Amino acid sequence: MTVLTLGLNHTTAAVDLRGRFAFAVDQLAPTLKTLHQRLTGSTHPEVALLSTCNRTELYCAAGGLGGPVHTLRHAAVDWLSGIGGVSSEELMRHTYVLEGGQAARHAFRVASGLDSMVLGEPQILGQMKQAVREADTAGTLGTTLHQLFQRSFAVAKEVRTSTEIGAHSISMAAAAVRLAGQLFEDLGRTKVLFVGAGEMIELTATHFAARNPRTMAVANRTLERGEKLATHLGAQAMRLADLPQRLHEFDIVVSCTASTLPIIGLGAVERALKARKRRPIFMVDLAVPRDIEPEVARLDDVYLYTVDDLSTMVQTAGEKRQAAVAQAEAIIETGVQGFVHWLDQRTTVPLIQALHSQADAWRAAEMARARKLLAKGEDIEAVLEAMSRGLTQKMLHGAMAELHSADTSQRPQVAAALSRLFLRGELVPGRNTTASSPPDKAEPGQANRHDPQGDKA
Numbered sequence: 001m002t003v004l005t006l007g008l009n010h011t012t013a014a015v016d017l018r019g020r021f022a023f024a025v026d027q028l029a030p031t032l033k034t035l036h037q038r039l040t041g042s043t044h045p046e047v048a049l050l051s052t053c054n055r056t057e058l059y060c061a062a063g064g065l066g067g068p069v070h071t072l073r074h075a076a077v078d079w080l081s082g083i084g085g086v087s088s089e090e091l092m093r094h095t096y097v098l099e100g101g102q103a104a105r106h107a108f109r110v111a112s113g114l115d116s117m118v119l120g121e122p123q124i125l126g127q128m129k130q131a132v133r134e135a136d137t138a139g140t141l142g143t144t145l146h147q148l149f150q151r152s153f154a155v156a157k158e159v160r161t162s163t164e165i166g167a168h169s170i171s172m173a174a175a176a177v178r179l180a181g182q183l184f185e186d187l188g189r190t191k192v193l194f195v196g197a198g199e200m201i202e203l204t205a206t207h208f209a210a211r212n213p214r215t216m217a218v219a220n221r222t223l224e225r226g227e228k229l230a231t232h233l234g235a236q237a238m239r240l241a242d243l244p245q246r247l248h249e250f251d252i253v254v255s256c257t258a259s260t261l262p263i264i265g266l267g268a269v270e271r272a273l274k275a276r277k278r279r280p281i282f283m284v285d286l287a288v289p290r291d292i293e294p295e296v297a298r299l300d301d302v303y304l305y306t307v308d309d310l311s312t313m314v315q316t317a318g319e320k321r322q323a324a325v326a327q328a329e330a331i332i333e334t335g336v337q338g339f340v341h342w343l344d345q346r347t348t349v350p351l352i353q354a355l356h357s358q359a360d361a362w363r364a365a366e367m368a369r370a371r372k373l374l375a376k377g378e379d380i381e382a383v384l385e386a387m388s389r390g391l392t393q394k395m396l397h398g399a400m401a402e403l404h405s406a407d408t409s410q411r412p413q414v415a416a417a418l419s420r421l422f423l424r425g426e427l428v429p430g431r432n433t434t435a436s437s438p439p440d441k442a443e444p445g446q447a448n449r450h451d452p453q454g455d456k457a
Contacts, residue, residue, distance in 0.1 A: 001144045001346050005103040006076050006095060007050075007057030010117050013094040015308045019289025020084035023051040024258035028134035036140045039075050046142030048135035048149070050110075052127050053200070053256075053288040053307050054117050056080075059107065061144035073097060104339045107148055108332045111156035113165060114325065117311050120166035123199065125156050147342060155335040162331065163324040173204035175310045176284045177211060180252055183282050183303055187211040194218050195243065195255035195263070197229045200286055204254050205233050217250070219243050221257070244268040248275035256286035264292045266299075273301050284310075362394040396422075 008018060023031055028049050039045050039060075046061040058080065062072045081091040098106050106115065111128050113120040132149045135141040160166055177187070184190050192213045194205050197220040209216065216235035220226030223239055230237035238246065240263070247253070247268055255264060264283075269292075272281065283304045285292040290306070297304040370387045374380065399418050406414045 001061055001343060002100050003103045003144060003148055003343070004060040004062065004073060004076070005057060005098040005106055006060070006073070006080065007055055008091075008095045009055035009057075009115070010308065010311065012096060015288055015290065015306050016294070017084075017086075017094060018054075018056065020086065021051075021056040021080065022053075022260075022288045023049060023056070024260075025130060025134065026258075028131065029138040032135055032138035032140045035079055036138070038079060039072060045072055046145045047140045048131055048145050050128060050131040052124065053286060055110075057110075059103070059145055059148070061142060061148070100343070101336050101340045104148060104151075104343075105332060105336045107152045108155045108335050111149075111152040112159040112328055112332060113156070114159075114328060114332070117307070118171050119325075120160075121171055122160075122166060123171075123203070125153070126199070128152065144343070144346065148339065151335055151339050155332055158331050158335075159328045163327045165324045165328050171203065171207075172200070172286060172307065172310055173207040175313045176204055176254060176286075176305070177207045178313070179284075179303075179305060179310075180208075180282050181211075183280065184251065187213055189214055190251040191215040191249060192217070192252040192254070193243075193247075193250040194229075194235075195240070195253065195291060196220060196257040196287075197222070197225045198256060198258070200256045201254065202229060202232075204256070204284075204286070205229070205235070208252070208254075209233055213252070215250075244271070248272035250281070251279075252282045252284075253292075254284045254286065255291040257291055259287070259291060260289060262290055262293045264296070266293050266295045269296045269299060269302060273299065276301075359395075362391060366390045366394075 008021065010018070028051065032047055032049055035049075035058075036045070036047055039047065044062070048059045050057045050059070058076055060072055060076060077088050077091060077095075077097075080095075081088045084091065096106075109115045111125055113122065113124055116124055128149065132141065132146075135145065180190070181187055187208070188211065190213045192205075192208050192215070194201050194208075194216070197218060201218075205216065205218070216230075216233055217238055218226045218230040218233070218235050219238045219240050219242070220229070221240045223237065227237040229235075243264070247264070248271070253264070257263060269281070269283075273279075278301050280301045280303060283292060283296065283302060285304065285306050288307065292304060296302055366387045369390065370383050373383045373386065399422065403411070403414050403418060
């Protein structure tokens, strides 16, 4: 098995392009089922999909290297390009494709917050866990991806507990509050509207609430959920449908919903500005795809920021924690080596299964033969002797055939391999014992023990 990661993030694609490939949480499981059906063939791939405001990443695992994985990679690219309505060539200019250890390293860095716009931010870990749950629900997770993600979570936990990577972090929410504070001298006199009721809005609202604004309101498509958050914040709840008529009431608007289309249009903002007599509005669009039409940014009295606009401020704060990055990378590298070793071991699973199957078939055949002899009244000792001899002959037949058919140049290597497999030791040059002859008779208590002194005899 090998793992494959195909993705685009805030470093490779702008917010508008990322928006074409964004998936809401409730879209993940059905999307994965459709994708799995499309990709399933001789490779029987495992798939998981991670989609946040900063990234969309497809994780796959498939049997074998070369052909099957190569085919899987092209199929995944074609599928994702179709989702976003762009050509495969255009998509590949903004994506990264990683395999094996590189894919594992990337997953571990993402889980640990090292690949985030906000260095060390904790939200991504919860988003990855949600992605795993959705893949499990869709039935597309599989043993290899399960192992990859569980190791990612373990590495992320060690990074957070052993390093200062998350200390003094400035999140998107904190950055939004700082920018608002630069526009409005006293945030305690502002009215703030939060559009949406998800985790990001709750986090941002908590940061703004700490500055004690005059009024806060929550507008959400589902009023019940909006009311729950509003009650928690001590804010008002309003219907999303009422937003255009009430937009002018608010000095600050922060939006982050799962809508696939903008919900705050240019016309609504223009009318709000007119009603406010050109008093400025500070707007933050944390959604991907956008909640606020990009044309709004052209209005003179609107200060509109997207997740990409906040990146410079966030990354500057991240420089203070660069000293912890090296330590975190060392922890991640250890985790990668462990996963790659586990993955390498997985390649022998089919062989192990085949060996067990063959051994069971031999055992069943000899047992059936022994039962027939016993039914005929044969002596039990003679039957046991015949059964053990039959098993021994079956087990050694292939090895003896390989040894006898090997040419002169190959025979030493074959003999050494058979010695390691059956004698648990190595043939010694110059010694008369061969793989086809029985091992020296051991003294009592010395069976299966390697005697270095005996090698010198």
